[in-house]
Amino acid sequence: MSTGTGTGDAAVPADVAPAAEAVPAVDAVPAEVAAGLEPGAREVLTDPGWKRLHPVTPVLRAWKIVAVALVVLAQQGLDNLLQARLPGWVLLLVVVGGLAALALVTAVYSAVAWRRTRYRIDADAVHIEQGVLWRQQRRAQLDRLQAVDLVRPLLGRLFGLAELRLEVAGGAGSKISLAYLKEEEAQVVRNALLAAAAGVRFAEGEPVVEAPQRAVVEVPIPRLLLSTLLSGLTIAVVVVAVGCVVTIVLTGEVAPLAGLAPGVLGLAAAFWNRFNHGFGFSVAESPDGLRLKHGLLEQRSQTVPPGRVQALRISQPLLWRRVDWWRVHVNVAGYGGESGEESADCTVVLPVGTRDELARVLAIVLPDLGTGEESPLDVVSSGLTGRGTDGGFTPAPRASRRLDPVSWRRHGFRVTDRAFLARSGRVLRSLDVVPHERTQSLALHQGPLQRRLGLASVALHSTPGPVSPRVDHLAAGVAAALLAEQAVRARAARAAAGPERWMARES
Numbered sequence: 001m002s003t004g005t006g007t008g009d010a011a012v013p014a015d016v017a018p019a020a021e022a023v024p025a026v027d028a029v030p031a032e033v034a035a036g037l038e039p040g041a042r043e044v045l046t047d048p049g050w051k052r053l054h055p056v057t058p059v060l061r062a063w064k065i066v067a068v069a070l071v072v073l074a075q076q077g078l079d080n081l082l083q084a085r086l087p088g089w090v091l092l093l094v095v096v097g098g099l100a101a102l103a104l105v106t107a108v109y110s111a112v113a114w115r116r117t118r119y120r121i122d123a124d125a126v127h128i129e130q131g132v133l134w135r136q137q138r139r140a141q142l143d144r145l146q147a148v149d150l151v152r153p154l155l156g157r158l159f160g161l162a163e164l165r166l167e168v169a170g171g172a173g174s175k176i177s178l179a180y181l182k183e184e185e186a187q188v189v190r191n192a193l194l195a196a197a198a199g200v201r202f203a204e205g206e207p208v209v210e211a212p213q214r215a216v217v218e219v220p221i222p223r224l225l226l227s228t229l230l231s232g233l234t235i236a237v238v239v240v241a242v243g244c245v246v247t248i249v250l251t252g253e254v255a256p257l258a259g260l261a262p263g264v265l266g267l268a269a270a271f272w273n274r275f276n277h278g279f280g281f282s283v284a285e286s287p288d289g290l291r292l293k294h295g296l297l298e299q300r301s302q303t304v305p306p307g308r309v310q311a312l313r314i315s316q317p318l319l320w321r322r323v324d325w326w327r328v329h330v331n332v333a334g335y336g337g338e339s340g341e342e343s344a345d346c347t348v349v350l351p352v353g354t355r356d357e358l359a360r361v362l363a364i365v366l367p368d369l370g371t372g373e374e375s376p377l378d379v380v381s382s383g384l385t386g387r388g389t390d391g392g393f394t395p396a397p398r399a400s401r402r403l404d405p406v407s408w409r410r411h412g413f414r415v416t417d418r419a420f421l422a423r424s425g426r427v428l429r430s431l432d433v434v435p436h437e438r439t440q441s442l443a444l445h446q447g448p449l450q451r452r453l454g455l456a457s458v459a460l461h462s463t464p465g466p467v468s469p470r471v472d473h474l475a476a477g478v479a480a481a482l483l484a485e486q487a488v489r490a491r492a493a494r495a496a497a498g499p500e501r502w503m504a505r506e507s
Helices: 057-083 088-115 154-158 183-198 221-229 232-251 255-278 340-346 355-365 376-385 398-402 448-453 476-495
Strands: 009-013 118-121 125-130 136-141 145-152 161-168 176-182 214-218 282-286 289-294 299-304 309-316 326-332 348-353 412-415 419-424 429-435 441-445 455-461 470-475
Touching (some): 057 176, 118 183, 136 161, 145 183, 176 183, 214 355, 221 255, 221 348, 255 348, 282 355, 376 412, 376 419, 412 476, 419 470, 441 476, 448 455
Antiparallel strands (some): 289 299, 412 419
């Protein structure tokens, strides 16, 4: 690993792993928790044995494959068929017959795959067996559960079905998907899994009710639309539009603009994805953890249990400064293994919010920053907009301006009793926050130019995700001391962390 100024790294493991923290306070808690039931006094889930997914599942999966085939045919195969100069009825027969054959083969394979897939849930883990040619058996421990998502795709909603996605600590490929279940069944299983992961006990046969929640933030649609227009996507559209005008003026022809079509479509897709993902975005607080609901075509209900957030980034694009809006991303173990677009959708906990809404979300995700009598919001605000020593931050020295003349005054860090904060960026302001017990390892980077100037950079390694905390161009002595001290803090914080099943009592 290296910085942009060269190589030469030293890494120090923090000897830590993800763990849970205190339960966020809410207005009401389940009666089982209030009664103080001992772990093991009741069974969490009755184990009915192996069960199968909904019988309509093969239809939904086959439809996806046929839809992809249609897109490929439209992009590549249609031109070849037209060049063959076949009679119209023959061309229609080839296309329809080919799609029908593909649909039949896909339906048969999906039916066999459905038949060979089964799952079982007990008090400790989720078990799933699947595979046609190669059998696969997987087991997900509930005490390692990182997040539970209930996804309702557009076609699935027509049949009253939903997909249950379980994210566990295990990196890429650790996700377990139960697709598809009846929405009612998926909701019951979700409630039971979250209760079991928390350590809440229910009597055998007793229905597992959904934990209460308190609404915290709802993003209005007009704000979502305006924030999308005030993003970097709009700047890209303006640049493309200017390029088109210049091309027409210089060449006097419109034909060269055809080459810009893929870029225009890409920008349109980016606008749509941001609106589709943020539509109806709401944040709620529950004993289960942080609850997020969003989506227009594909509706997603996410639940991130307490203490599963490994790192957090608050950012503000240049065009959002006048209205003082902010975006919040998080790292959650398991989400890092998703595909690019899906991972971006999963890791946003506030697509656009005011500073007051930001404070409310932070109070759930990081209920205690360890700032003592100082207001946590004041500390965060100094990290968002301050520079130099504002807010008690340790800044980069003046020598760093030779490596980063634009934003060197913004580089800095602050360490509280509970978390590490790193700020950066002048055009795109950002503040990274990492609880000490979530630090996986640390690294010191010093390239040849940094060595000459007596500078070094420190990076904190988190689980895979959009947040990569680091502080660039610190004084070499300050960076070395920070590396050693932060490793000690992380190890001590991990040793004092709470149980994975955060509602269970210690024996």
